[in-house]
Structures are given as structure tokens and as C-alpha cells.
Amino acid sequence: MKKTIVTVVGKDAVGIIAKVCTYFANNQINILDISQTITGGYFNMMMVVDMSASPKPIKEAAHELAQIGEEIGCVINCQSEDIFDMMHRI
């Protein structure tokens, strides 16, 4: 299974996780792990998700999540896990 990493960074506000999770539920994207911190008033969340059952290709999902991010004032990235594995694991 190829995992995808979704990151949400922005000002903390009510309903950020709800918005993102609703998108996942609507697109058959399964959440495997969530970690979250708030540093300096900024909300910083990482989700590890499985998109293998989703009808959406990652490119399209990344685009739509970025749009949701704009609506709620956050930066949302959706990237294949490979780039992080390559960079941080030997």
C-alpha cells in the first residue's frame, strides 16, 4: 500500500479537522494515523492516509485539498510518502 501524507498548517480555528476529515470520508480516503501540535499559535497537523480505495488520483485530491485549505485559512499539502522516506530514511 502506498501511503499519502496530508499536512495542514495554519492559524488554529474551530472545525479544521472536521473539514478535512469530511473530505476524506466523501472520497473513500482512510486515515491511518494523525499527529498534531500547536506551535506559536499555529496549528500543525500530519495525517497518514491510504488512498488506494479512493476514485480520486492523488493529483486531483491534492488540488481539492489545497482549495479547502484556502477556504479555512490553512495550507494543506497532500504528497506521496515516498518523498519523505527518501529524504529522511537511509
Added chain:
Amino acid sequence: MINIYEVAETNRMIEHENLDVRTITLGISLLDCADSDLETLKKNIYEKITTTARDLKKTGDDIEAEYGVPIVNKRISVTPIALVGAGACKNSDDFVELAKTLDEAAKEVGVNLIGGYSALVSKAMTKADELLIRSIPKALKVTDRVCSSVNAASTKCGINMDAVRLIGQMIKETATLDAVNSSQACMKFVVFCNAPDDNPFMAGAFHGVTQADAVINVGVSGPGVVKRALENVRGESFETLCETIKKTAFKVTRVGQLVAKEASKRMNIPFGIVDLSLAPTPAIGDSVADILCEMGLEHAGAPGTTAALALLNDQVKKGGVMASSYVGGLSGAFIPVSEDQGMIDAVKAGALTLEKLEAMTCVCSVGLDMIAIPGDTSESTIAGLIADEMAIGMVNQKTTAVRVIPAAGKKVGDTVEFGGLFGYAPIMPVNSFSCDAFVGRTGSIPAPIHSFKN
């Protein structure tokens, strides 16, 4: 599993420190296109390029979206055209026709530059080589995306001074023909010593004859990432400095390796090499000169610059080599003037001279790059500059190159604007004492004694 801090670090590099894959360059062999009829040759070349590179742009865009890392350029390099066109081209204008074909093919597949309008003449020129070199000014004038290069020297063959002299004339002619555009056409031409045949970076990319039919080469970049990492080790020892550069270079190169392998898989074209280069752009924070300053220099060009650059270049290679299965191309720190805001500032401050840049080229890739010089610089002076740089490469068994822009009508103190990624450049003074009688001699400079290793 990957943790949130590692993810945040990668994304900070991409979003704030200009980490990107500078280019995916698809090398295409045109040897099988050769024909004695010019029209057939043109048709063969166009079809080979547009078929092989059909999915290049889309593949690059898809990978960019999937991994969230910008892939700035998608480019093509081809077999040196002097070889491909030797049978069909009877004069320089015939070669210009081939340049137009390359331009059309590049536009059709949506790549921004195509390299390989080239000749390999380190020992001597064939008739076709000479015709191609003579056609360069016109070819660069009538095309938009074609890049040209000549390998005029090598450690094994010496320096072809007849070619160097001719190239001096051609650079001058290119500048004059393109005077209305600040002689920008000169940016699309570079002359090499020891040119690598798997280089993905323009203007010097060509697909060497030792290569496969098609190959994917990738050039990574990230001066801003190195600069940022060094901000955390101010005042620390050289050991710490070197370790920091190595670790950062490793991370940057891994991204290039990933993109190269993925592009290779998706296009079903073999992976060639990753070029581990620090290639600056005029964007603030994307400067090699800024790294040198972060190491402790007031400006690039100050005493200590050559040592700092040597250290940087070596550590980039040491960190990068482990990150990729195949490394090649130019690999090292680039020191172009007009594409690096820190270099421009150093020139303006009077800290950086042409002579210091020449010294710096002894310890890094590549050479005198993107340097604007007065429009009235003579052909023989340009040839002399090239000969010096070729000598450095030949004797030190490394790649060196010259890409200068004798900006028509401009003099020292002026600035020449190139726009976009190419930036702008202050006109740098050139030593005006004559070398006419030296470069006027015919023939070539023999290979150095240490080239006889067999």
C-alpha cells in the same frame, strides 16, 4: 514511520528555501536519424524527438503534483548536431535549418529548452564541425529554445586553439546579431573543456554518443536549503560546517533520485544520472554567494572565497554521492553571476572580479558563467578568456566552461537585463591588454604530460 517534524522540514525546504528539481532532461540519440538528404533528416529528427518526448512534460507535471516538489524545467538534449547533420549539411545555412527543426520539436512537446546544437572538437574540427560553429550566431538568432555548445578542449586531447579563436569570433557575432535584445542570445551558448555527455543543465546539455537511445537525467538544486542549514552552525568548527553541508546535500539529492527513478519508470526510459548541483536563481535566498557569506565572508570574492567554495563543492559531492545510485553531469556548485543575486551584489560592491571568478572555477563546477562583459571586448580577448579557462580544465582534469555575454553597446558600469530566471548582470571589466599574437597562432595546444596514464 515518518514523523511530523521530518515532514515539516521537507515542506519548509520546498516552500521557504527554494528546494526544487531544477530539470528533468530527456537525452535522445539522433544518430539513427542521419540521412544524406536534408529534408529527410529534418523529418526524421522532428519525428524522433516528438515521439520520444511526447509524455515528458505531462510526466514532469504529474510527479510534481504527486510529491509536492516543484520540477522547474523539462528539457531535451540530443546528439551533437554536427555529427547528425554531417552527411546532409553542405553549408552553414543547412545547419540553421536543423536548428529550426529542433526549435519546432521543442515547442511541439512543450519543453522550454533543447540542447545539443553542438560540436565536439577538442582535437580538431571536421568540415561539418566548422560549418556548425559558423552557423551558431544565426541559429541562435532565429530560434527561441535551442541551446548550443562546443567542446573545444580536453585533458586527453589538449586545446583546439583554432576552434577557440573561431568561437571568440562567433560569440562576438552572436552578440552583435542580437544587439536589440541586449545580446541575450549569447546566454544560449557555452564552450567547454572536458564536457560531460550526460549533463542535464543548459546551455551545455547534449546527449553523448556513448549514451543509450534515450535516457533520463535529473538536475537538483537547493542553495537556499544549504544556506538555511548553515545559519544554525554559525561560529562552529569546520568539521561541523562540513557535516552540515553533507547532510543537507544528501537530503536534496535524494529528492532528485526519487524524481529521476519515477520519471524513468513512468516513461519507460532508462535512468541515467542525477547531477548534484547547487544551481542558483535570482530569487532571494537561492544564492550560492549567500552560502559563502554564511560561511563567514563579507562578500563572495573576498580573500578565502576560493577555499570556502572548494569546501562547499567537495561536501556537496560527498553528501550527494551516497544519495544517488548514479551521479554525473556537472555535479558541484555553480557560480553564474547574473543568475545569483549574491554574486551580482558582490560585483556591484567591487568585491568580485573576473580574475577571482577564474580562480574560483579551479575548485568548482563549472566555469565563467553568465558574465556580461563590455560590448567592445575584442574577439581575441574573448578567445584568450576561453583559452585560460580551457587550460584550467585541461590541466586539472575537470570540466570548465565559458558563457560570457559581450553586451552590444554596453560598457563597464552599465547593467544588462535578461529577464526571468536569467536575471540581470552588471558589466564586468575585462583586462584589456592584447593577446592577439598568442591566440592568432594556428593549431592546438598539446595534451598535458599527466594525460598519458595508460
